[in-house]
Amino acid sequence: MLKQKTEELRAKESKQSPESGTGARIDPATELPRPDETTAEAEAAVETPAGGATEIDQLKAERDQLLDRLARMQAEFENARKRAEREKGEFRDHATGSVVEQFLPVLDHFELALKSAGTVEQLRSGVSLIVKQMEEVLEKMQVRAIPAVGEAFDPRVHEAMGTVERDDVPDQHVAEEIRRGYKIRERLLRPALVRVAHNSRQVDE
Numbered sequence: 001m002l003k004q005k006t007e008e009l010r011a012k013e014s015k016q017s018p019e020s021g022t023g024a025r026i027d028p029a030t031e032l033p034r035p036d037e038t039t040a041e042a043e044a045a046v047e048t049p050a051g052g053a054t055e056i057d058q059l060k061a062e063r064d065q066l067l068d069r070l071a072r073m074q075a076e077f078e079n080a081r082k083r084a085e086r087e088k089g090e091f092r093d094h095a096t097g098s099v100v101e102q103f104l105p106v107l108d109h110f111e112l113a114l115k116s117a118g119t120v121e122q123l124r125s126g127v128s129l130i131v132k133q134m135e136e137v138l139e140k141m142q143v144r145a146i147p148a149v150g151e152a153f154d155p156r157v158h159e160a161m162g163t164v165e166r167d168d169v170p171d172q173h174v175a176e177e178i179r180r181g182y183k184i185r186e187r188l189l190r191p192a193l194v195r196v197a198h199n200s201r202q203v204d205e
Contacts, residue, residue: 102137106130138182146181148174148192157181159191169197 113126138144146157151174153160161178169175174194181192 099141102140103134106134106137109133141184143182143184143189146183146192148177148181148194150174153194153196157183157188157191158194160196161193163196163198165200166197167199167201169199171197171199171202173197 109126109130113123113130116123116126118126135145148158150169151158152170153172153174158174158181164175166175173196174192175197176195177192178195179193182189
């Protein structure tokens with residue numbers, strides 16, 4: 001009886017797998033992959049995401065698009081700046097031409113006066129007419145002379161070159177005009193150079 005149980009026990013041991021100390025067998029379908037195979041598959045998944053293009057390639061493409069747009073904007077700005085400078089120059093030339101055109105007849109009359117063989121009085125009369133013509137041209141351009149002689153000294157439009165003793169002119173009034181001053185509308189072009197009267201009699205009184 002004991003011998004029979006011993007044989008049965010040996011038969012059971014012979015049926016167990018020699019690779020498993022517990023007798024349980026590993027199913028090949030559930031066997032875990034080796035560590036190197038798992039790492040390679042993970043790296044492949046990172047390097048080749050879904051969509052066919054990597055994230056780095058997309059960022060490079062966006063960068064190239066932004067650089068191209070920036071270059072185009074810089075070119076457009078440079079063209080606009082050059083166009084504005086060209087238009088400004090053309091406007092300045094047009095304005096200058098309009099002014100010069102009005103003074104050409106005055107220059108013609110000066111040349112005729114120099115070529116004339118008249119007397120001094122005739123020459124003086126001709127120059128006076130030319131000056132009057134020039135004043136008319138300036139008036140059309142809204143340029144007017146600043147009143148000086150006999151006016152109260154105004155440092156905003158008069159520049160004093162000294163004082164003179166005068167009893168016939170009120171004190172601190174313009175006695176002499178050295179160079180005429182001009183305004184264009186209300187803007188001062190240049191002040192009048194004047195000498196200011198110092199009336200001792202009026203000061204003493």
